[in-house]
């Protein structure tokens with residue numbers, strides 16, 4: 001197993017594909033790479049890669065939760081690295097972990113990170129009744145429209161989406177973004193894997209990858225620090241989703257509910 005892993009790691013420096021990430025994960029964790037719903041989506045349903053070359057986009061889902069404040073402090077250690085928080089309404093409204101979520105979100109935007117839509121209640125949009133899905137989506141959209149500078153980028157809960165949901169979301173001017181690489185942070189937290197495991201997993205990450213991680217555990221800031229340290233060593237620069245999408249138009253809200261259009265050079 002070790003030999004195949006070393007071979008794959010060296011190979012990873014030259015080529016970057018989802019198959020390679022899969023091979024690395026299987027070699028290191030010695031188990032089958034989990035198939036997500038995303039794996040079965042036809043091409044073109046969601047954006048999975050940055051259009052801008054020479055960057056990656058780290059994305060943190062499911063907050064603001066236990067680690068939001070610490071994640072921002074960790075990001076301060078890497079001023080050139082930016083990311084996107086895909087937030088949910090339930091977490092934003094629940095201030096048990098972060099008594100002042102609005103301030104944290106504001107702080108994130110002021111430092112060049114993006115805040116985007118990850119639904120209100122984090123339910124499966126594909127299986128829930130259509131009317132409920134619409135209400136949930138609009139409820140979160142309303143919250144974001146009151147946050148100056150929040151982005152009109154949507155990531156469906158669990159990555160689950162179908163044609164009807166896609167059409168509905170896009171009718172609000174949102175771009176739908178999933179991911180091309182998984183940090184496997186959830187695996188590191190929940191199992192006995194040490195943080196060093198990330199060094200092996202990230203070998204499979206390459207420019208233009210959109211990378212998935214989560215704000216669901218207290219180890220998140222350590223995971224983020226580990227990832228960013230490795231990115232710096234590999235000359236990978238993480239940018240916000242707005243920048244990652246390059247020439248594409250990214251809608252951003254002003255606090256009066258109006259949207260502005262940001263077109264990056």
Ligand SMILES: [Zn+2]
Pocket residue numbers: 061062118122157158
């Ligand atoms: Zn989620």
